[in-house]
Amino acid sequence: xxxxxxxxxxxxxxxxxxxxxxxxxxxxxxxxxxxxxxxxxxxxxxxxxxxxxxxxxxxxxxxxxxxxxxxxxxxxxxxxxxxxxxxxxxxxxxxxxxxxxxxxxxxxxxxxxxxxxxxxxxxxxxxxxxxxxxxxxxxxxxxxx
Amino acid sequence: xxxxxxxxxxxxxxxxxxxxxxxxxxxxxxxxxxxxxxxxxxxxxxxxxxxxxxxxxxxxxxxxxxxxxxxxxxxxxxxxxxxxxxxxxxxxxxxxxxxxxxxxxxxxxxxxxxxxxxxxxxxxxxxxxxxxxxxxxxxxxxxxxxxxxxxxxxxxxxxxxxxxxxxxxxxxxxxxxxxxxxxxxxxxxxxxxxxxxxxxxxxxxxxxxxxxxxxxxxxxxxxxxxxxxxxxxxxxxxxxxxxxxxxxxxxxxxxxxxxxxxxxxxxxxxxxxxxxxxxxxxxxxxxxxxxxxxxxxxxxxxxxxxxxxxxxxxxxxxxxxxxxxxxxxxxxxxxxxxxxxxxxxxxxxxxxxxxxxxxxxxxxxxxxxxxxxxxxxxxxxxxxxxxxxxxxxxxxxxxxxxxxxxxxxxxxxxxxxxxxxxxxxxxxxxxxxxxxxxxxxxxxxxxxxxxxxxxxxxxxxxxxxxxxxxxxxxxxxxxxxxxxxxxxxxxxxxxxxxxxxxxxxxxxxxxxxxxxxxxxxxxxxxxxxxxxxxxxxxxxxxxxxxxxxxxxxxxxxxxxxxxxxxxxxxxxxxxxxxxxxxxxxxxxxxxxxxxxxxxxxxxxxxxxxxxxxxxxxxxxxxxxxxxxxxxxxxxxxxxxxxxxxxxxxxxxxxxxxxxxxxxxxxxxxxxxxxxxxxxxxxxxxxxxxxxxxxxxxxxxxxxxxxxxxxxxxxxxxxxxxxxxxxxxxxxxxxxxxxxxxxxxxxxxxxxxxxxxxxxxxxxxxxxxxxxxxxxxxxxxxxxxxxxxxxxxxxxx
Numbered sequence: 033x034x035x036x037x038x039x040x041x042x043x044x045x046x047x048x049x050x051x052x053x054x055x056x057x058x059x060x061x062x063x064x065x066x067x068x069x070x071x072x073x074x075x076x077x078x079x080x081x082x083x084x085x086x087x088x089x090x091x092x093x094x095x096x097x098x099x100x101x102x103x104x105x106x107x108x109x110x111x112x113x114x115x116x117x118x119x120x121x122x123x124x125x126x127x128x129x130x131x132x133x134x135x136x137x138x139x140x141x142x143x144x145x146x147x148x149x150x151x152x153x154x155x156x157x158x159x160x161x162x163x164x165x166x167x168x169x170x171x172x173x174x175x176x177x
Numbered sequence: 178x179x180x181x182x183x184x185x186x187x188x189x190x191x192x193x194x195x196x197x198x199x200x201x202x203x204x205x206x207x208x209x210x211x212x213x214x215x216x217x218x219x220x221x222x223x224x225x226x227x228x229x230x231x232x233x234x235x236x237x238x239x240x241x242x243x244x245x246x247x248x249x250x251x252x253x254x255x256x257x258x259x260x261x262x263x264x265x266x267x268x269x270x271x272x273x274x275x276x277x278x279x280x281x282x283x284x285x286x287x288x289x290x291x292x293x294x295x296x297x298x299x300x301x302x303x304x305x306x307x308x309x310x311x312x313x314x315x316x317x318x319x320x321x322x323x324x325x326x327x328x329x330x331x332x333x334x335x336x337x338x339x340x341x342x343x344x345x346x347x348x349x350x351x352x353x354x355x356x357x358x359x360x361x362x363x364x365x366x367x368x369x370x371x372x373x374x375x376x377x378x379x380x381x382x383x384x385x386x387x388x389x390x391x392x393x394x395x396x397x398x399x400x401x402x403x404x405x406x407x408x409x410x411x412x413x414x415x416x417x418x419x420x421x422x423x424x425x426x427x428x429x430x431x432x433x434x435x436x437x438x439x440x441x442x443x444x445x446x447x448x449x450x451x452x453x454x455x456x457x458x459x460x461x462x463x464x465x466x467x468x469x470x471x472x473x474x475x476x477x478x479x480x481x482x483x484x485x486x487x488x489x490x491x492x493x494x495x496x497x498x499x500x501x502x503x504x505x506x507x508x509x510x511x512x513x514x515x516x517x518x519x520x521x522x523x524x525x526x527x528x529x530x531x532x533x534x535x536x537x538x539x540x541x542x543x544x545x546x547x548x549x550x551x552x553x554x555x556x557x558x559x560x561x562x563x564x565x566x567x568x569x570x571x572x573x574x575x576x577x578x579x580x581x582x583x584x585x586x587x588x589x590x591x592x593x594x595x596x597x598x599x600x601x602x603x604x605x606x607x608x609x610x611x612x613x614x615x616x617x618x619x620x621x622x623x624x625x626x627x628x629x630x631x632x633x634x635x636x637x638x639x640x641x642x643x644x645x646x647x648x649x650x651x652x653x654x655x656x657x658x659x660x661x662x663x664x665x666x667x668x669x670x671x672x673x674x675x676x677x678x679x680x681x682x683x684x685x686x687x688x689x690x691x692x693x694x695x696x697x698x699x700x701x702x703x704x705x706x707x708x709x710x711x712x713x714x715x716x717x718x719x720x721x722x723x724x725x726x727x728x729x730x731x732x733x734x735x736x737x738x739x740x741x742x743x744x745x746x747x748x749x750x751x752x753x754x755x756x757x758x759x760x761x762x763x764x765x766x767x768x769x770x771x772x773x774x775x776x777x778x779x780x781x782x783x784x785x786x787x788x789x790x791x792x793x794x795x796x797x798x799x800x801x802x803x804x805x806x807x808x809x810x811x812x813x814x815x816x817x818x819x820x821x822x823x824x825x826x827x828x829x830x831x832x833x834x835x836x837x838x839x840x841x842x843x844x845x846x847x848x849x850x851x852x853x854x855x856x857x858x859x860x861x862x863x864x865x866x867x868x869x870x871x872x873x874x875x876x877x878x879x880x881x882x883x884x885x886x887x888x889x890x891x892x893x894x895x896x897x898x899x900x901x902x903x904x905x906x907x908x909x910x911x912x913x914x915x916x917x918x919x920x921x922x923x924x925x926x927x928x929x930x931x932x933x934x935x936x937x938x939x940x941x942x943x944x945x946x947x948x949x950x951x952x953x954x955x956x957x958x959x960x961x962x963x964x965x966x967x968x969x970x971x972x973x
Contacts, residue, residue: 034742058693059742072256072348081691082409082431097409104377104394104410105482118742120663120687121931132599143686144736144761146663147869148858148908149931159872 034062034117036160037141041113042069045137048112052136053077054100054127055119060088062117067093078107101126108134112172115139121146131171141166184226184279188219188367198223200303200363202500209498212476214469217486217497218290219298219367220283224305226276227338227361234270237358239263244347244357256344267339272331280334280366281327287368297323297369297436300333302340302362322401322443323369323436330366337364370497371436372486374457375400376410378470380417381480381504388480390423391415391467395457397448398433400486400499411457415467422463427456462487466496473501480504525630527613530581530606532626533592538579538601539620539632542613545573560621560628562613566591574600579621581628583609603628651676651936652943656921659729659929661906663687665718671932672722676939679726680719681854681929682799682906685733685780688715690743696733696776698745705779712783713791720793727795729830729854729929731906732770732780734801736760761862761869766802767831771811781819788827789820799830799854803838806848813849828852832906834859839888846899853896854929857907857916861885880909886919893923902926910934914941921945 045051048070053063056077067075079085080099088095098104100123108114114131115138116123124140131138139158142150147164150157155167183198191199191207199207199221206216231237240263272280288296300321321333340346341362350357376395381388394410414424430448437444458466470483484500542560545551551573555561558578565584566574574580574594580602582591595602601623613619613628620629659681662668665688671677689696692711699708720728737755740746750756755764770777787793798821803809809831816822816829823829831838831845834856838845842853857880862869864885867878879885889905896903906929909916920928921942930938 057690057742058744072344080409084693099409102394102412106377118690118739120684122662122664122667125933143739144869145684145734145856145858148912157872157875162872164870164872164875 034141035065036165037062037115037117037139038065038069040139040158040160040165041066041115045073045113046070048073050074050076050111051113051115052108052111054114054116055079055123056088056095057081057084058087060091060093060095063093064091073112076107100130103130105134108136110134111136113137113139115141115166117141118143121149124149128169131169135171137172138169139166140168182225183223184229184276185220185222185283187283188216188221188365191221197305198225198363200224200305200365202301202303203363203365204303205501206365206367208476209473209501212472214473214498215496217299217367217370217499218287219365220287221303222276222280222334222364222366224361224363226279227363230270230273230276230338231358233273236266236270239266240342241358256348260342260344260347263342264339267342268332268335270335272335277331280331284327284330284366287366291368293368295325297325298330298366299369300324300330300337301365301367302337303365305361305363320401322399334364334366338362369436370486370488370499372399373397373489373494374487375499376457376466376485378466378483378485379480379504380470380474380483382414389417391417391470393458393463393466393470396430396433397452397457398435399443400484401434401443413458413463415463417467417471420464420467420471422460425456427454429454430457458487462494462496469496469498473498477501477503526627527619527630528581528603528606528609528628530603530609530626531592532623533604534580534595534600534602535624536579536599536601537620537622537624539618540578542581542615542617542619544610544613544615546610554615560613560619562609564610566594579603579623581606581609581613581621583607652939654939654942655946656925656942657927658935658939658942659727659904659906659927660932660935661929662719662932665715667932668719669722675932675935677723677726677932677935678927679795680723680728681904681927683716683719683728683730685712685715685731686735686739688712689733689735691715693743695740695743695745695749696779697749697773698743700775700779701745705775708779709783709786712780713786716783716787716796717791717793720787720791720796724793724795727797727828728793729797729799729828729852730784731799731801731832732777734765737764759868759870761859766804767800767808767812768802768804770800770815771808774815777812777815778819781816781821785820794826797828797830797851799832799852801832801856802834802859803831803845804835805837806841806844809845809848823849823851828902830854830902830904832856833892834863834907836860836863836888839892842892842895846895846901850901852902852904852926853892854903855889855892855905855907855909857885857905857909860888860907864888880907881913881916889920890923893920893925897924904929910938917941918945922949 041051051066051073056063056079060077063075063077076094076096077088078096078098082097085095085097096107098107108130111134114127114136116127119140127138150167155169158165158168186199188203188207189210191204192211193204193208196204203221209216243259243262288294321336324330324333341360350360374395374397376393379392382390382392393413393415396410409428411428412426413422416423430453432445433448434443434445466485470481473483474481482502482504483498486497486499488495488497540558540560542562543554544562545554546563548569555573555576557576560579560581561573561577562581565582567590571594577600580591580595580600582604583606591602592604601621603621603623603626618631620633622629657678659679660671660675660677661682662671662680663684688711692708696708699705716730737750738760740750757763784796784798787796800812821827828851830852831850833839833853858869861878861880861882865877865882867874893903903925904927905920905925910920910928911930911934917938
């Protein structure tokens with residue numbers, strides 16, 4: 033599952049120096065697959081819940097305890113892409129603010145009943161194989177693929 | 178200024194102009210020392226020392242050769258191989274004796290200075306070029322802590338040098354075309370602070386850029402845990418003007434990083450029980466740190482991120498500033514234009530409009546009507562004044578300090594793009610292109626939507642800007658405006674800030690994600706009670722701040738594929754055959770509750786616990802995706818068996834999102850419901866026959882389609898006749914104001930929107946309700962044979 037996100041990131045962010053999954057929760061497999069696809073990029077994951085972060089401490093991916101509503105900026109600096117899978121919509125706006133501040137792109141894959149919260153004028157719909165994959169906001173000016 | 182061929186320089190000798198000799202970090206620390214701020218004592222091994230090391234050992238040539246081996250694009254393995262080889266060479270080459278001797282001698286002096294033989298030091302790289310965004314180049318593992326003794330120091334200085342050649346750093350420099358040989362680093366050596374507490378201070382709120390606040394984050398132990406983000410810190414907000422603490426958030430701190438005296442490294446350990454929930458800083462310390470940060474900001478004349486450490490000493494505690502960096506993002510947004518002109522004291526408003534992207538800026542106006550003039554006229558930080566922008570204007574918008582347009586509303590091109598870019602913007606400013614003059618100076622206050630003549634200093638001052646914010650008036654409406662909530666932790670804030678009339682949709686899905694397992698796996702492992710407790714706690718967090726206003730809990734409505742992310746998901750969804758070709762139409766909603774009653778019963782028990790144990794009787798239940806009367810009847814029966822029986826103070830709602838519930842709404846009313854809530858996303862999908870996830874047919878997906886509106890109208894009418902409440906929790910009211918007007922006119926009792934839309938919707942609904950009252954009065958007059966026009970009536 034979510035292999036299409038991995039493919040998309042690999043194809044579009046192959047020159048990225050840092051990629052961050054925000055609100056990783058219980059699963060770290062997507063981040064691990066991205067790291068495997070892009071070994072030169074630093075891939076890290078964050079969650080406000082320290083228990084999840086500790087659970088991921090055995091992974092090769094660095095896991096960081098952080099509440100994106102009050103982000104610890106140094107953790108995110110120099111990221112090319114922030115992405116989040118099924119985030120509660122309350123943290124979408126803080127993610128937008130953060131991505132804008134650090135000039136990173138933001139990819140959000142919402143749950144189906146929160147799809148329509150993404151205002152079409154502000155977000156770019158990301159379609160893969162004819163299906164909606166998620167929503168993107170581009171803040172970087174340079175090409176990373 | 179220090180000599181550029183020095184090998185070692187002490188921090189107190191260094192100033193900010195020495196960045197090319199000692200790098201940015203060390204130059205900054207020297208500047209702070211000169212200002213009288215306590216930094217851990219130490220010295221820098223200069224960039225020139227590294228250059229001489231490369232030259233005298235002839236390693237530079239070897240490195241160049243290694244990096245130019247092979248042609249064409251390299252694969253990651255080649256970067257790794259080159260990095261490994263170069264680092265080995267740098268770390269194993271003997272350091273030229275005069276350099277080593279000076280480094281050793283400086284270390285011995287540091288021992289004397291600190292009165293601490295074998296003093297432990299931190300060894301860090303310090304990038305010398307301002308073009309280089311430090312970490313990306315120098316690598317992120319280039320700090321070595323608890324280094325002890327001369328031999329170890331020499332070794333770690335070389336390790337720091339070699340960290341300039343990590344695979345990522347080599348890759349990045351090649352990508353950007355920076356010559357490797359031009360990139361040099363200095364190495365900072367400082368006494369290790371045995372921190373009892375450490376943290377970061379921001380001299381403006383990094384979340385919203387508020388410059389009137391100082392934010393302090395602190396935690397127990399060494400700072401690396403905080404900077405690396407492995408702990409959540411305590412958080413203090415201090416008013417920059419009065420230095421009063423205005424907010425405190427003390428969180429449980431489970432782990433801390435401390436020096437490991439046996440290995441000389443650092444280690445992670447659990448925080449002792451008595452300190453875990455205690456504040457890591459006292460109020461007096463918070464104020465002292467805020468004062469210190471304010472001084473540093475004053476010195477640099479720009480907002481700062483300051484890292485600090487508090488060390489326990491024999492006489493008490495000592496505060497060290499470990500590092501300070503300029504905050505660039507918000508500083509860039511709020512800096513007024515530089516001008517030698519004296520400020521204007523009286524405010525003269527030239528034009529007014531809608532505040533589309535908040536912020537303040539003062540500068541020269543450039544009135545640009547046609548795009549062909551923009552390139553010639555627009556200079557960096559000018560105020561762009563025009564009728565309206567389109568995508569062709571973006572290059573000029575990027576360099577503008579502020580944007581003012583004559584046309585447009587808050588969703589026009591100029592508004593959206595300026596918000597995206599963080600540029601202050603006012604739209605709909607009538608006659609702006611006539612009233613504002615090219616070359617004249619103005620102050621744009623895009624919080625208040627006003628352009629003042631000249632440079633109005635009192636507006637540009639942070640405190641004045643904060644003080645003049647106009648409080649939002651929240652009107653009372655007959656139509657109740659509820660809020661949708663997904664994250665219980667935020668409910669208290671949402672309740673306080675939005676003044677919503679209740680929660681029209683409390684989603685359960687994120688509570689399940691927080692539990693972190695598929696519910697069937699939980700049950701299999703005997704953890705059903707864990708789910709009951711977690712859900713009850715989540716609902717309590719929402720119901721408490723809203724009480725006695727109603728909170729409508731919607732039972733779990735994961736689509737089968739959305740469960741797959743949870744441990745157990747593959748087994749209980751895919752392998753169980755629930756993940757069909759279109760999960761939106763699959764094993765979900767009320768049907769699922771009947772087929773898997775054991776999971777549904779856990780949810781019911783959680784709600785019962787909230788209502789009976791926590792005495793929060795403002796919590797009600799809504800069943801999603803109800804397809805048939807039979808499903809509804811069976812789900813309701815299970816609820817009753819679990820003690821959730823409809824009563825005057827316990828309401829049962831259903832989501833109206835399947836055409837069958839629309840067509841049979843009278844039957845559902847007879848069956849026994851207290852309310853319905855339209856789920857416009859699924860209702861639109863099913864009425865129009867559109868797969869919401871199929872991108873090829875999205876252009877006809879529209880909640881305002883007449884068929885959808887007719888369906889809602891029918892349901893509202895039937896429900897109104899039977900005293901059943903009607904609401905909506907889909908996105909339509911948030912996205913389309915005309916849908917709000919439609920619902921108010923049709924008589925919907927309430928609508929539930931996202932938190933950021935509550936106040937806006939209240940204001941919109943208030944306007945519509947007033948319009949309806951006026952229309953009703955006109956109609957009454959017309960029926961009475963009077964003119965429909967409403968004339969003022971004067972007392973006779």
